Amino acid sequence: CARASRAAFFLDQHDMKEMRSGLVCLCVVAVAAAQSVDPSSGATAAMPFNVNGIFPALTSRNDMSTSPKMSEIGTGALMPWGDALYGIDYLRNPGSGSGAALWRVHANMTRENLAFHTSTFANRMIHRGTNSIVIGPYVIDAAGQVRVFEQLLTIRIGGMSEHLISPDTKAYMVGMEGQFWEVDLVNMTATQLFDLCDALHMCARGEQQHFKAAFTRFGATYVASNTFEEADYLMNVQSGSPFPGGGRLASWDGRSANWTILETTAFEEVTGRVTFGSVVYALGWDATSAILKVLDPQYPLTPNVSQIRGVPEVVSERHRRLSADTCAAPKPNTLMNLSHVNVIQTYAADASACCAKCTMSKGCAVWSFQDLYSTNCHLSPYAPWGPSTVHTNCTGGVIDPNAPIAPASPPAPGEWQTYRLPKATHAYDHLWQTEWPRIREIETERYLMDHAGMFYELSPLGWAGSTWGVRPISQHLRMIPDYCSWNGFLVLGGNQVTPHTGANIITGQAQTNLWFGKSDDLWSFGKPRGWGGVWRNQLVQSGDVSDPFLMTGFDKKVVHVTADSSITINVQVDFTGTAGDGKVNEPWHLYTTIQFTEAGYQFHVFPDGFSAHWVRVLAIDGCANVTVDFHYT
Numbered sequence: 001c002a003r004a005s006r007a008a009f010f011l012d013q014h015d016m017k018e019m020r021s022g023l024v025c026l027c028v029v030a031v032a033a034a035q036s037v038d039p040s041s042g043a044t045a046a047m048p049f050n051v052n053g054i055f056p057a058l059t060s061r062n063d064m065s066t067s068p069k070m071s072e073i074g075t076g077a078l079m080p081w082g083d084a085l086y087g088i089d090y091l092r093n094p095g096s097g098s099g100a101a102l103w104r105v106h107a108n109m110t111r112e113n114l115a116f117h118t119s120t121f122a123n124r125m126i127h128r129g130t131n132s133i134v135i136g137p138y139v140i141d142a143a144g145q146v147r148v149f150e151q152l153l154t155i156r157i158g159g160m161s162e163h164l165i166s167p168d169t170k171a172y173m174v175g176m177e178g179q180f181w182e183v184d185l186v187n188m189t190a191t192q193l194f195d196l197c198d199a200l201h202m203c204a205r206g207e208q209q210h211f212k213a214a215f216t217r218f219g220a221t222y223v224a225s226n227t228f229e230e231a232d233y234l235m236n237v238q239s240g241s242p243f244p245g246g247g248r249l250a251s252w253d254g255r256s257a258n259w260t261i262l263e264t265t266a267f268e269e270v271t272g273r274v275t276f277g278s279v280v281y282a283l284g285w286d287a288t289s290a291i292l293k294v295l296d297p298q299y300p301l302t303p304n305v306s307q308i309r310g311v312p313e314v315v316s317e318r319h320r321r322l323s324a325d326t327c328a329a330p331k332p333n334t335l336m337n338l339s340h341v342n343v344i345q346t347y348a349a350d351a352s353a354c355c356a357k358c359t360m361s362k363g364c365a366v367w368s369f370q371d372l373y374s375t376n377c378h379l380s381p382y383a384p385w386g387p388s389t390v391h392t393n394c395t396g397g398v399i400d401p402n403a404p405i406a407p408a409s410p411p412a413p414g415e416w417q418t419y420r421l422p423k424a425t426h427a428y429d430h431l432w433q434t435e436w437p438r439i440r441e442i443e444t445e446r447y448l449m450d451h452a453g454m455f456y457e458l459s460p461l462g463w464a465g466s467t468w469g470v471r472p473i474s475q476h477l478r479m480i481p482d483y484c485s486w487n488g489f490l491v492l493g494g495n496q497v498t499p500h501t502g503a504n505i506i507t508g509q510a511q512t513n514l515w516f517g518k519s520d521d522l523w524s525f526g527k528p529r530g531w532g533g534v535w536r537n538q539l540v541q542s543g544d545v546s547d548p549f550l551m552t553g554f555d556k557k558v559v560h561v562t563a564d565s566s567i568t569i570n571v572q573v574d575f576t577g578t579a580g581d582g583k584v585n586e587p588w589h590l591y592t593t594i595q596f597t598e599a600g601y602q603f604h605v606f607p608d609g610f611s612a613h614w615v616r617v618l619a620i621d622g623c624a625n626v627t628v629d630f631h632y633t
Contacts, residue, residue, distance in 0.1 A: 047108065047109060048109050048110065050109070050516075053515045053516040053517045054513060054514075054515060054516075055109055055513070055514070055516070056513070057109075057110070057111065058105060058109070058111050058513055058514055059511055059512070059513045060073050060075070060089045060099060060100065060101070060103075060511065060512050060513070061073065061099050061509055061510065061511045062091075062097045062098060062099045062509060062510035062511070063097075063098040063099040071091050071092040071093070071096035071097030071498075071499070071510060072090075072091060072092040072096075072097065072495070072498040072499075072510055073089050073090070073091060073097065073099060073100055073495070073498075073510045073511060073512050074089065074090050074435065074479070074481050074493070074494065074495030074498075074512050075087055075088075075089060075090075075481050075482055075493025075494055075495065075512055075514065076088045076089060076090035076120070076121045076122035076123075076136065076436075076481060076482065076493075077121065077122055077123060077124035077135050077136065077481075077482050077493075078124070078482045078483065078484045078486075078491055078493055078514075079124045079126075079133050079135055079484065080484060080485070080486040080487075081133045081140060081142075082140070082142055082143070082144050083107070084104040084105060084106055084107075084144070085104060085105040085484075085486045085487075085491065086102070086103070086104045086133065086135055086140065087102075087103055087104070087105070087135075087493070087514075088100075088101070088102045088103070088121050088122075088124075088135050088136045088138070089101055089103075089512070090119070090120040090121055090122055090481070091118060091119060091120055092120070092498075093120065093156070094118060094119040094120065094154045094155075094156065095118050095119075095154075096118075097118065097510065098116075098118060099116075099510075100116065100117055100118065100119070101113045101114070101115060101116045101117065102114045102115045102116075102117070102135065102136060102138050102146070104144075105514075107487060114138075114146055115138065115146065115148070117136070117137075117153060119136075119153060119154055119155065119156060119157075120156035120157070120176065121135070121136030121137065121156075121157050122136075122157065122158055122159070122212075122436050122481060122482070123135065123136060123157045123158065123159050123160040123173060124136075124160075124482070125160050125161070125162075125171065127139075127171060127185055128167075128168075129167060129168030129169055129185070130168075130169070130185045130186065132185065134160060134171065134183075134185070136157060137149040137150075137152040137153055137155070137157065139185055139188070147188055148188075149183060149188060149189075149190050151190050152173070152181070152183075152190055155173075155175045155179060155181075156175055156176040156177065157173050157174070157175060157176075158174055158175065158176040158210075158211045158212045158213065158214075158436075159173070159174050159211065159212060159213040159214035159215075159223070159224070160172060160173045160174065160214055161214040161215050161216040161221050161222075162216040163182070163216070163254075164216060164219065164220075164221055164253070164254030164255075165254055165255075167216075169184060169185060169186045170182055170183060170184050170185065171183050171185065172214060172216070172221055173190070173214075174196070174211045174213075174214045174223050175211065176209065176210055176211050176212070177197070177209050177211070178194075178195055178196035178197040178199075178200075178202070178209040178211055178225075179192055179194075179195065179196075180192065180193050180194040180195070180196055180199075180223070181193065194252075194259075196209065196211065196223065196225075196248075196250075196259070197209050199258075199259050200225075200248050200250050200259055200261060201261075202225070202227070202246065202248065207227050207229055207231065207232075207246035208227060208229070208246075208431065209225055209227060210225050210226050210227050210431045210432075211223055211224065211225045212224050212225065212226050212267075212268045212269065212434075212436055213267075213268065213269045213270050213271065213436075214270070215270045215271045215272060215280065217272055217274070217278065217280050217295075218280070218295070219253060219254075220251040220252060220253055220254075221251065221252050221254060222249065222250070222251045222262075222270040222280065222282070223248070223249075223250055223251075223252075223270070224247075224248065224249050224267035224268055224269060224270045224282060224283075224284070225246075225247050225248040225266075225267065226247055226266040226267060226268040226284070226431045226434055227245070227246035227247040227248070227266060227431050228245065228246065228247055228265065228266035228285070228286075228429065228430060228431050229246065229430065229431065231245075231246070232245035232246055232247070232265065232266070232286070232287070233287050233429070236265075236286050236287030236288060236536060237287050237536060237537060238537065245264055245265045245266070245286065246264075246266075247263070247264065247265045247266035247267055247284065247431075248261060248263065248264060248267065249261075249262045249263035249267040249270065249282050249284065249293065250262055262293075262416060263282075263284060263293070265284055265285070265286040265291070266284050266285050266286065266431060266434075267282055267283065267284035267291075267293075268283055268284065268285075268434050268436070268437050269281070269282065269283040269436075269437060269438055269439055269451075270282040270283075271438075271439050272460070273441075273460050276445055276460055276461070277459070277460035277461040277462060278460075279294060279295065279296055279460060279461065279462040279467075280294070280295040281293070281294060281439055281447075281449075281458070282294075282295075282416075283437060283439065283449070283451050285423070285428075285429070285452060287536060288420070288532065288533045288534070288535070288536040289420040289421060289422065289423060289532030289533055289534070289549070290420065290421040290422065290423050290451055290452040290454075290532060291418065291419070291420060291421070292418075292419045292420075292421055292451070292467070292470070293416045293417065293418050293419070294416065294417045294419065294462060294467045295416050295417075296417070296462045417467065418547045419467060419470070419547060419548050419549075419550065419614070420532060420533075420534055420546075420547045420548065420549045420550070421451060421452065421454075421456075421470075421530075421532065421549070421550045422452075422454070422530025422531055422532040422549075422550065422554075422630065422632055423452040423453065423454075423530050423531060423532050424452055424453035424454040424475035424476075424526075424528070424529060424530045425452065425453035425475070425477070427453065427477070428452055428453055435479055435480075435481045435495060436481040436482060437450045437451050437452075437480075438450055438480075438481075438482060438483065439458060440482075440483055440484060441460070442483065442484065442485045442490055442519050443485065443519055445460060446458075446459070446460075447459065447460060448473075448483070448490075448519065448522075449470075450480055450483070452530070453475055453476060453477065453530075454472055454473075454474070454475050454476075454528060454530060455472070455473040455474050455475075455476065455522050455525070456470055456471060456472055456473060457469070457470070457471045457472075457473055458470055466577060466578040466579075466584065467577075468576070468577025468578065468613055469577075470550060470552075471552060471553045472528035472530075472550075472552075472553040472554065473522050473523060473525075473528065474522050474523060474524075474525035474526050474527070474528060475525065475526040475527070475528055475529055475530070476525050476526060478492065478494065478515075479494060479495040479496070480492050480493055480494065481493045481494070481495055485519070488518075489516045489517065489518065490516075490517050490518055490519045490521070490522075491514055491515070491516055492514065492515040492517075493512070493514060494512045494513055494514065494515065495512050496511055496512050496513065497509065497510055497511050497512070498510055527555070528553055528554055528555075528632070529554070529632055529633050530554070530631075530632050531629065531630065531631045531632065532549065532629070532630060533549070533627060533628050533629035533630060534546035534547055534549050534616065534617060534628050534630075535617070535626050535627060535628045536627050536629070537625050537626075537627055538625065538626060538627075539623070539624070539625050539626075540567070540619045540623070540624065540625075540626050541619060541622070541623035542619055542620060542621055542622065542623070543618075543619065543620075544618070544619045545616060545617070545618045545619075546616045546617045546618070546628065547616065548574065548614035548615070548616045549614065549615050549616060549630055550613075550614060551573070551611055551612045551613065551614060551615045551630075552611055552612065552613045552614075553611075554611070554632035554633075555632070555633065556606075556608070556632065556633045557605075557606040557610070557611075557630065557631070557632050558603055558604065558605045558606065558630070558631050559571065559603065559604050559606075559615075559628065559629070559630050559631075560601070560602075560603045560627070560628075560629045560630075560631065561594050561601070561602050561603065561604075561626070561627065561628050561629075562600070562601045562602075562626065562627045563596040563599060563600065563624040563625070563626045563627075564599045564624050564625045565596070565598070565599060565622065565623065565624035565625070566596055566597050566598060566622045566624065567595075567596050567619060567621065567622030567623060567624040567626060568593060568594070568595045568596070568619070568620050568621040568622055569593070569594045569595075569617050569618065569619055569620070569626070569628070570590055570591075570592075570593050570617065570618045570620055571590075571591045571592050571593070571594065571604070571615065571616075571617055572588040572589060572590055572591060572615070572616050572617070572618060573588065573589055573591045573612035573614070573615050574586075574588055574589070574612055574613050574614040574615070574616075575589070575611075575612040575613060576613065577613035577614070579614070588616065591615070592604060593620075596622070596624065599624075615630070
């Protein structure tokens with residue numbers, strides 16, 4: 001067989017085509033006869049049966065004899081360690097099923113179960129101080145000995161990170177419901193430090209907390225919750241993207257009693273490297289698009305903190321315009337219960353007067369949570385939240401369309417940069433649907449990013465504050481809670497069949513398995529396609545500029561624009577990838593101008609072959625509720 005070495009592990013797609021034509025009997029014999037050495041015993045064993053990178057013997061399943069109401073089972077985490085591939089399964093909720101285990105796969109592709117559990121675990125980290133890995137509640141040393149945090153066996157652990165004060169002996173873990181734990185890897189004890197539902201003002205919303213990731217860098221620990229439900233979608237679509245939602249990206253300095261809220265929409269990943277670039281990346285989304293946020297080491301976190309009833313919070317760039325800088329100063333007796341409000345807001349004594357004199361873009365932002373507010377400047381969050389349609393107070397003036405476009409200003413110290421990416425599907429929009437999209441280093445100093453149904457190449461570098469190393473690879477429908485490189489393979493975890501305790505009656509036994517391939521195989525998955533925008537029903541006026549939206553790596557491109565009043569918009573492109581920062585003195589370039597003299601709809605098809613790294617839009621005249629949406633095919 002011409003590819004016997006590859007066939008010794010599994011048949012590739014070309015082999016399968018040959019098999020159908022009856023030309024690869026020798027390859028089939030080669031697979032059946034493949035021999036390998038079991039590293040644990042030194043004995044020679046036959047390679048297990050496999051097809052296209054799938055080894056059925058490695059499947060995880062709910063045990064039907066002990067789980068009559070089958071739950072869910074997925075691959076929570078994968079980690080190469082001690083000459084084996086370690087992994088852990090997760091169930092839907094603690095106690096909802098069976099069959100989930102901590103296991104390891106040996107070089108001969110046989111699986112060894114190390115411990116069974118009945119919970120949800122998706123954390124993994126190398127702990128350098130003890131030369132061990134932590135995966136779920138289990139600690140595994142270099143010799144393969146396993147210890148367990150007994151008190152965490154019923155906690156749904158979504159992520160973990162290095163300790164800020166005592167990294168040699170301790171770490172942090174975050175439960176999906178918001179329990180934030182300090183764990184001691186020497187004494188094997190765990191102490192809960194925070195309930196993030198309260199610390200991040202999430203409880204009053206009534207939405208589910210769903211923490212997915214944690215990471216420590218630059219003197220701060222970051223956490224991400226991907227809460228996104230119908231109420232969040234309606235807030236985005238009917239009121240414009242600046243409205244806060246139930247998700248969170250937040251940070252803590254390790255010493256104070258307060259957390260800093262960085263974003264208030266769904267975030268599912270926050271990670272980076274300790275060296276070589278040291279950029280921190282965070283993945284999230286809203287109703288407008290997928291989101292990539294970047295914190296460069298040149299801009300260490302020094303947030304601009306204000307106090308609301310003694311709780312420090314920070315205004316993110318997407319919410320900065322909501323401060324009511326043109327409204328009357330609040331009176332103490334009119335500052336209502338803001339215990340869960342997640343952007344800084346200023347309220348006038350008379351909320352309705354404030355709304356009459358301020359536009360949304362200038363920040364009237366008096367929101368009526370049914371359980372807290374009686375003044376109804378905008379509608380309830382559970383009925384449509386309609387933005388103000390009064391545009392008479394837009395005061396941005398007119399920008400000279402012929403004036404040169406200056407380079408972007410460098411981010412202020414401590415500022416995260418926000419970039420927008422297309423979604424390849426809407427099948428990942430709900431907080432339950434995403435599982436654990438990740439950023440992982442699958443080749444040395446090269447990231448693979450899985451986000452909104454799309455794989456991307458990503459660089460760990462962010463020279464001069466720029467983010468140009470983002471390129472789409474392929475789209476996919478596979479549920480991939482984790483992935484890694486092991487023994488020359490790219491290994492993808494899965495979550496294939498989920499009856500959800502009878503809620504899904506057209507699926508059978510809950511099960512999941514791994515896929516073994518190579519990183520370059522991903523280019524043969526689905527062609528990169530997607531859609532997303534920079535503004536969605538958002539009130540904009542002269543001078544408002546959007547976040548950059550990814551353009552490179554896609555084929556056919558079109559932009560759709562709607563406005564409910566007269567406005568002129570410039571479409572600008574960045575073809576070098578550095579204009580997002582401005583320190584390199586490479587400006588954004590005017591591509592075209594779209595003008596509305598009244599309410600309407602327009603579209604523009606980009607020429608075949610045209611591309612740039614990033615595209616953005618700038619309002620240069622007028623004021624309107626605007627939607628700008630890009631479609632790539």
